[in-house]
Structure formats: C-alpha cells, structure tokens
Amino acid sequence: MSDFDSQDAVLRMFLRLRSNGFQLGIGEYRAALEAIEGGFGKDPEALAETLKLLWCHSPAEQTYFDPIWESLPKQVSVQKRRKPPFPGNKKTQPAYPERFQEMWEPDRSIPQESLPPKQPDLEMASLPIQAPYLMTGEEEQSTPLAYYPISRRSMVYSWRYLRRPVADGPADVLDIEATIRQVTRQGYYIAPVYTRRQRNNAHLLLLLDQNGSMTPFHHFTRDLVETAKQESSLIPENVEVFYFQNVPAGSVYQDPYLTEPLSLNEVLGRCDGGTSVLIVSDAGAARGYRMRERVRGTARFLYQLKRYTSLIAWLNPMSAKRWVGSSAEIIANSIPMFQMDNAGLSNAIDVVRGQPLKYSYS
C-alpha cells in the first residue's frame, strides 16, 4: 500500500470515537473532510493532529484519542489486503517516508508464529468487521467507577425547572413597555417604571439516605446537594437537606455523618402544601433485599409525609431493572420512584413541582 487514504481513516476514526462516547455529529465529520481538502491532513501525523483539534474537547479526550488512532492504521491495512481498494477513491499522492510505511504495514520480516499470541493491537484489528460497540445503558458498565449515569451539569439543568417565581424582590427591574405606556397615557415622561424582581419561591426538602448500601452513591448525593444549594435558581435558605439511614423513622440528621439528630416531626412541621420533597435512597435495591420492616417503616413515614405535602418523589440510584424483587419494587408502587439518570431526575422534578405526567411503576 503506497498511499494513505485519509478519507477512509477519518470515517473509521469518526465511528470509533462515536462508539466510544465522543459527542460528535455529522457536522464535525464534514468539517474534518473539509479540513483535509484544505490541506490539513496531508500525512497521518498531520491528520491525527487535525482530528484531535476538531474532535477532542478536553485534555482527557486527547489522551483517549491516541491509542485509538494507533490501532487504526493496521486496521486499514488489514482491510486493504482483504479486498482491492475502491477504484473511484484512488488518488495519486506522494509516497511517504519509510517510517510511515512501516507504521502502515505490518512487519512481514517476523514470521507469524513468533508473534506474541495476543496483542492489544491485533485485538483491535479484528474490529472493522464487527458492529460498532454502542453503550446500551448503565448495566453494561460493570465497574462502579464507570457508573456515572448523571453528570453534575445535567443536575444543574434539571434544578432550573423547579421554580415558583414570585415578584417580591426589590423593585429595580426596568419595565420599558410599562414606561412607554405610562408616557403615552400621561402625555409626559417623569420617571421609568420599575417592577419587582422575581424570586424563586420554591421550597425543597431533600431527604438523603446515607451510609450502608448508599456509600457508593455518596458522590451523587453530594453533587445533588451542592447543585441544589449553589448552582440552581433556588434560594439557598429554601433548600433543606436532611440525612437518614435506610428508613427515616422518628428522627433525621442534619449532617451527612449522622451525628446531629432532629425529630422528624419538627422537620415535617416546616413543610407546607407547596414544599417539594425529594427522597434519595436505594430502598433496598442495591443489595436486593426485600425486608418487611423496611417497607413497613417507609410506608409509615410516607403516610406521615403525605399529610403535609403531596409533592413527593423518590430518586433511586439503582437502575429500575434492579428494583424487581426488592423492597424498592413495593415502595415504587406507592410513590413516584425514578432511577437516577437524566430522564429520572427531570421526571422527579416534574413531580415535585406539581406538574407530573402520569407516572406509575409496574
């Protein structure tokens, strides 16, 4: 193989990166082709640099790019040996220095038998005939580290929908339309008309299950609290956070280390009909338990809570598939429960702001 088919490499790389979770669209693919036309991909190295600029949007993604790119050339040559190149695609391009050819062609001086049995590159080489690997859901990601169904940013986005705007702030918002209306009515202009600033009057009560089976999800709950308090449109004083372990019975805690108890009645006393309550707990789904005491305790708590407000939703960090057979399944039938991903959080927020679609588990 004497020439280097940049178009082909771009397409392969595009598909591979996309299947690896890179956020790329057709526009980005076409931009890469345009860049090649503009002479930004004359040899493999230049092309790799161009694609990195175009397609990688953080240093982390850039380091991710290299191994994939390295695995690609061999792939191309394997493909080339298997079938003749596409006749229309052939372009005369200058021959490349020796090292590129070496990079592009597998070294034939070594007999096949002497090759190590399994190399990561060779494993990659078999990929073109496979369907691209697509992430089908969080079930596929086996290690807890990869379990990241919801990002902090999408939490911030979701919180914005929890709002109950009331114009009771300082009167310093200029109302141009009202000013002009007033001038035309009076016939002369005295002063601009100001309206009161809007404030978000939504009141949120977060009840978080802590420790035990929830330990792996502490970074979610922490992000949830931080985003709700600092990066949402909610007024920080209107966000109340309490912690409990397994079942909030009798008292809840004001700190994540469960050392400062506060009676549940006192907490509920602060609620009114407009308080949104979001409970975050795995409800036994993490370990697959189905315990009568837990269900009974939770039901008692929910019954108590429902006397104060009906804006209640439950976020479960375990995926809905894992609820089956555990206490979570039973609880999910009595209260809107959602798995903690983008859709789940926005649905839960829909419920607690009092505008639910019809949800029901089972």
Place this chain on the structure above:
Amino acid sequence: MTTSQRLTFEGNPDRRTGNAHKDSPEQPEPYVVSPELKKAVNLAIYLRRPLLLEGDAGCGKTRLASAVAYELGSPLYRWDVRSSTKAQDGLYEYDALLRLHDVEVHRIQPDQTSQSKNDENEDGRIPEHRNPSNPKHYRRLGPLGQAFRLRDRPAIVLIDEIDKADLDFPNDLLTVLDDPWEFTIRETGETIKADPAYKPIIIITSNKEKGNLPAPFLRRCLYHYVDFPNDAELLKKIIEQHYQIRKTTPPPAKLVDIAVNRFLKLWREGGLFKKPGTSEFLDWLLTLHKFELEPYDAEQLESKQVLPYRELLFKLQQDWKNSAKAS
C-alpha cells in the same frame, strides 16, 4: 480558495500589511506560538469554527487574539464575559430609555435637534446627535455585531472567559455562530448578516471555573489546551521576543539564565497551590531587571534561598508561607 489567497497565521508580526483596519491592535504582540497552536489557529481560520483555548491563567490565552489580529491586520473585538452577560449583549444593545428621554428633550427644546447626517448609523455606536424618530440611532452593536458587519476582511472576536457566564450562554451563542451567520435587531427590524467570505474568526478562552461547557457547544469548537512553556529554551525565546518588540534592552543574559532556571525549578518541583504563569514570570523578570537602579545581582539570585520579589509569584497564603520557609 487557493492556498495563495487563503488567510494564514504564521506567528510573525512582520507579515502585517499596510492597510490594517482601524480597530486592529496598534502595537505588535510579543507572542511565541507553538506549531500546534499555529495549526489550531489556521484550522479555525480555514473552517471558521470557534477556537476554544483552555489552560492555566497567565499562559497567553487572551494574548493570542491580539497577536493574530495584529498579524492579519484585522480588527479585534474583545468581549469580556461576566456572570450577568447574555448572548444578546454581544450582538447589540438597545437604549430605549435614551430614546424616550430624547423625545422629551425634543419636545421642550425643538430647535436643538440637528438632523443627523448618518441616517443609517453605520458606525454601530450611539451618535452624539440623535433623532428620536430614527430607531437606528439608539442601537449599539456589540463585539459580534460589529464583526458581522465587516465587508472587506474577517474580524477577530475574542470571547474572554466564557465559563463565567450563565449556563445557557454558550448554547445561545451557537445559534448565531453557525449558518446563516445572521441576527435580527428587534427594535429596528434590521437583519445583520456576515459576508460569507468574511465570517468572523472567533477565539474563546475558558478557565473552567464553573465546570465543563455544554457538549453541543464543545462539539462545534476546535479545542486547544495552552500549556505553560515548561522549557528553558522556549521561555528564553519568549523573553527575547518581548524585549525585541518593546524595543527595550533585555536583562543581562546571565540574569535571564538564572531567573529562568530558578523559576522552572520552582514550577516543576510542584507543591504549589497556584502555579505562576508566563505573565507573572515576565513581570518578575522585569522587576529583577529594572525595579532597582541596578539589575538584581545574578549570583545573589542563584544563591539566595528565598526568592526576591516573591510577591509577584505567589498569590496564595499557603504558597507564600511555604516559599518563605526556603526549600
């Protein structure tokens, strides 16, 4: 487009032609551009996609825009983003209250109005003599708005510290920075459309203060991470260029050598909570050279445990205390 007429950036201020735009920077920008960054800029110019620069503070993200604008002779419109900035601010602002005020003044003192000559108000600023019946006199074009109006060359628009803005800001920008490259001024009914041949070159900087930018926005951008010039040769080249362009005498070579070494040692050793950037280094060097009547003694700089003028390098209490302890 052939290569000969294509706009390119070489990192060489001498390429500037005589007929530079009036909004182009007057002073050359001492900027040593790495080959990777040069390619990123050229790719951004070619594809007219925004170039997103990230990197530590003081590593020359912002300065790149003026270097590019100076070399190309293009106008530079700088847009400093604040937490309250809306995407529309970059396009235009409309001063309805001023117009209302002018109507009243006009009624009281009718003779004072002078018919403005520029009915179209091509300037993009609010003119001194305004006619309230002409809505165009009350719009002020923002950096992007001005860049969209250029008809003879592309403008450089620097959107500085985009991460400071509201969550929606980057996404709102996207709708403007894409085909068909136009926006409408609601108050005057004008539609401002960029010339397809001279679409603005957008350079965006971010410090990642508030987390990541939204994915759809990132997708459109070219991304380059500006690294600190962690190399003695490179740092010396930067110093040389700085003094050459400013036309001042550089510090003695020995002082530069030792200063570079001490600084890089400090930088590489780690343990700093906030690493000083290139700009801090240049300030420090200038101080060593010029603050006293005589340049700071090179040998003393080498032997002294505590760095002189460390207030220029350490900006956090912890770093400051550690630096005094003497490594």
